[in-house]
Amino acid sequence: MESYVATDNTSRSLIQRKRLAVFVSGEGSNFKAIHEAAKEGLVHGDITILVTDKPGCGGAEYARDKQIPVIIFPRSMSSPDAVSATELVATLRNFEVNFLLLAGFLKLIPVELVQAFPRSILNIHPSLLPAFSGKGFYGLKVHKAVIASGARYSGPTVHFVDERYDTGRIVAQRVVPVLADDTAEQLAARVLHQEHQLYVEVVSALCEDRIVWREDGVPLLCCRENPNKLLSSKNSGNNR
Numbered sequence: 696m697e698s699y700v701a702t703d704n705t706s707r708s709l710i711q712r713k714r715l716a717v718f719v720s721g722e723g724s725n726f727k728a729i730h731e732a733a734k735e736g737l738v739h740g741d742i743t744i745l746v747t748d749k750p751g752c753g754g755a756e757y758a759r760d761k762q763i764p765v766i767i768f769p770r771s772m773s774s775p776d777a778v779s780a781t782e783l784v785a786t787l788r789n790f791e792v793n794f795l796l797l798a799g800f801l802k803l804i805p806v807e808l809v810q811a812f813p814r815s816i817l818n819i820h821p822s823l824l825p826a827f828s829g830k831g832f833y834g835l836k837v838h839k840a841v842i843a844s845g846a847r848y849s850g851p852t853v854h855f856v857d858e859r860y861d862t863g864r865i866v867a868q869r870v871v872p873v874l875a876d877d878t879a880e881q882l883a884a885r886v887l888h889q890e891h892q893l894y895v896e897v898v899s900a901l902c903e904d905r906i907v908w909r910e911d912g913v914p915l916l917c918c919r920e921n922p923n924k925l926l927s928s929k930n931s932g933n934n935r
């Protein structure tokens with residue numbers, strides 16, 4: 696590894712605390728998990744703005760309750776008062792946002808936003824990418840497709856966002872079993888439980904500058920206790 700990343704509490708206090716924008720379209724349980732982790736000190740950052748296409752969704756209600764500003768995006772016939780992509784970039788700059796976290800957001804992030812925040816937008820998807828991904832694969836539709844395929848394993852993927860749905864660089868995954876008598880709802884609940892842990896783990900690394908990029912463009916997580924160890928390397932405790 697080229698550079699040492701120190702993240703004990705003293706060293707962490709020397710790292711800039713990051714400013715986060717979270718994008719939701721539904722209940723926002725991943726948003727809530729990240730918000731709680733930030734309050735508990737597990738994430739070295741603050742959620743400074745919530746972006747949604749559904750102003751009445753659970754995630755937006757939670758944000759209002761926590762006095763987090765809510766921005767409606769994208770503009771559409773049903774949301775004429777929503778902001779445009781250009782206006783959203785300007786707003787995120789004004790809020791000095793460092794990273795964008797998609798958490799159940801169901802609209803395509805336009806290339807203008809992707810280019811404005813290079814290697815700075817994450818998404819969590821409820822399958823083991825690249826399987827079961829792309830347009831039409833969201834929410835229960837993903838889990839129904841997994842069950843119908845006969846796959847024995849599934850699980851969440853956290854990846855960087857590019858111009859297309861679910862094709863950005865994979866950062867981390869977790870595996871859960873698919874049981875023979877699983878309903879889509881039961882599988883969704885098992886995967887969601889792991890999503891909450893995985894997203895907090897990755898956002899924690901992101902905010903502590905513990906994501907390094909391999910020469911071939913693959914992002915890797917450095918261990919918090921020993922940042923010279925890669926979480927997915929042979930000598931990592933996680934892989935024994």
Ligand SMILES: Nc1nc2c(c(=O)[nH]1)N[C@@H](CN(C=O)c1ccc(C(=O)N[C@@H](CCC(=O)O)C(=O)O)cc1)CN2
Pocket residue numbers: 797799800801802803804805809818819820821829830831832833856857858859860861862863
């Ligand atoms: N540029 C990107 N934008 C988004 C990504 C991405 O990887 N790149 N991820 C999605 C989240 N997502 C899967 O993780 C996803 C969300 C929604 C869809 C989809 O098919 N949406 C429907 C509209 C659904 C609705 O409005 O209710 C559609 O586009 O027809 C696929 C994948 C977030 N954005």
Ligand SMILES: NCC(=O)N[C@@H]1O[C@H](COP(=O)([O-])[O-])[C@@H](O)[C@H]1O
Pocket residue numbers: 719720721722723724725726798799800819820821832833834837887890
């Ligand atoms: N393809 C995108 C997609 O399906 N995202 C999924 O939507 C759910 C949102 O739950 P939440 O609103 O409770 O965080 C999560 O399971 C997330 O993986």
